[in-house]
Every structure is written in C-alpha cells, then in structure tokens.
Amino acid sequence: ELKVEQNPLFLSMQEGKNYTIYCNYSTTSDRLYWYRQDPGKSLESLFVLLSNGAVKQEGRLMASLDTKARLSTLHITAAVHDLSATYFCAVDEGGYQKVTFGTGTKLQVIP
Amino acid sequence: DTGVSQNPRHKITKRGQNVTFRCDPISEHNRLYWYRQTLGQGPEFLTYFQNEAQLEKSRLLSDRFSAERPKGSFSTLEIQRTEQGDSAMYLCASSFPSYNEQFFGPGTRLTVL
Numbered sequence: 652e653l654k655v656e657q658n659p660l661f662l663s664m665q666e667g668k669n670y671t672i673y674c675n676y677s678t679t680s681d682r683l684y685w686y687r688q689d690p691g692k693s694l695e696s697l698f699v700l701l702s703n704g705a706v707k708q709e710g711r712l713m714a715s716l717d718t719k720a721r722l723s724t725l726h727i728t729a730a731v732h733d734l735s736a737t738y739f740c741a742v743d744e745g746g747y748q749k750v751t752f753g754t755g756t757k758l759q760v761i762p
Numbered sequence: 763d764t765g766v767s768q769n770p771r772h773k774i775t776k777r778g779q780n781v782t783f784r785c786d787p788i789s790e791h792n793r794l795y796w797y798r799q800t801l802g803q804g805p806e807f808l809t810y811f812q813n814e815a816q817l818e819k820s821r822l823l824s825d826r827f828s829a830e831r832p833k834g835s836f837s838t839l840e841i842q843r844t845e846q847g848d849s850a851m852y853l854c855a856s857s858f859p860s861y862n863e864q865f866f867g868p869g870t871r872l873t874v875l
Contacts, residue, residue, distance in 0.1 A: 655804075684863060693868045694855075696863050696865065696866075739804050749810060750807070751807070754803060755802075
C-alpha cells in the first residue's frame with residue numbers, strides 16, 4: 652500500500668522567511684501533484700510534476716521531484732500572509748491517475 | 763464551463779437516513795473520482811469512473827455506499843443507513859486522459875446527527 656508522508660504537519664513562519672515542505676512516498680512513481688486547500692474550501696491544483704528532476708515555479712512557490720529518492724519538495728520564498736493554507740502532495744499510483752494524498756502541511760504565515 | 767460542480771453543498775441528516783450527492787464534471791472530462799475528506803486529513807480515494815464504467819472501488823466504500831455514472835456525464839454517490847462516522851466532506855474530481863491533473867469540485871459537507 653502506497654504511503655505518502657509530509658513534514659512538517661504544521662508550520663508557522665514569519666513573513667519574508669523561506670521554508671521547505673517535504674513529501675516522501677513509499678513506492679515507485681513519476682507523477683506527483685501539489686494542491687492548496689483553504690479552510691472549508693476545495694482543493695486548488697498548484698503543480699503537476701511528471702518526471703524525475705522536474706521543477707516548476709509559480710510566484711513564491713517552487714516544487715521539485717526526485718523519483719529516485721521518492722521525494723518532492725515545495726519551497727516557499729519570502730512568505731506572505733496570503734500563502735496561509737494547507738498544502739497537500741498527492742502521488743499517482745497508476746495510469747488512470749488514482750492518487751494517494753499526504754496528510755497535509757498547515758502553513759500559517761504571521762505578519 | 764466553470765468547473766466541477768457538486769450538489770448539495772451541505773447536507774445534515776439523521777443517523778439511519780439515506781443521502782445522495784451529485785457531481786457534474788467538466789464537460790469534456792471522461793474520468794470522474796470520488797474522495798472523502800475528514801477534518802485534518804487528506805482526501806481518501808473512494809471510487810473512479812471512466813465514462814460510465816466504474817473501474818475501481820476502495821475498500822473504504824462499504825456496501826452502504828454506491829456510486830453511479832449512468833451516461834458517462836454526471837455521477838451520484840448514495841450512502842444508505844448513514845452513520846455518524848460518515849460525517850465528512852465528499853469531494854468529486856474530474857480529469858481528461860491527456861491531462862495529468864484532477865480538478866476538484868467544491869465538495870459536499872455531510873453531517874450525520
């Protein structure tokens with residue numbers, strides 16, 4: 652059974668600081684997704700990573716994938732309050748995109 | 763098309779009652795997924811359709827749960843004899859084979875009293 656672990660589970664950081672969220676998974680996969688969820692809301696797709704070494708950036712967020720290490724990172728640069736949310740990674744188990752989600756990282760950016 | 767829609771958005775029911783939720787995917791998407799999310803957890807896969815065929819069901823989907831997608835467009839998820847443990851957010855997502863991401867609807871929040 653595929654297991655997806657994120658750390659940290661909770662992250663409180665000051666505006667302007669940098670930090671990285673880690674996503675480890677237990678089986679071979681070359682497809683990984685990052686989502687954002689605001690309280691009481693649905694999931695918003697942030698990044699789709701489809702191969703080893705893939706790196707994508709959008710604004711203050713950058714995601715990368717190392718399939719050999721079974722590790723993805725979500726790096727936050729110069730955090731702002733609007734980034735406060737819960738971030739999930741999700742690993743694709745098979746060709747029809749059945750995904751297993753991590754437990755999420757709740758990010759709080761303090762002004 | 764503005765995205766995946768789900769109805770109702772909120773449902774409060776008494777234990778033992780049956781409930782049905784509806785999901786309308788993005789029109790050109792032939793894949794449809796149902797997930798359940800409890801507070802503080804990530805979404806858990808329940809079932810998946812490609813067109814009208816239900817291709818996989820999670821072991822989380824007990825015999826009280828049934829999902830259909832009769833014409834390969836909208837889908838329904840029914841829970842019979844609801845239990846308090848069924849209280850959760852039920853999320854629907856859709857995708858197209860050549861797209862490598864799922865688009866989620868707003869969810870239906872179920873509360874079983």
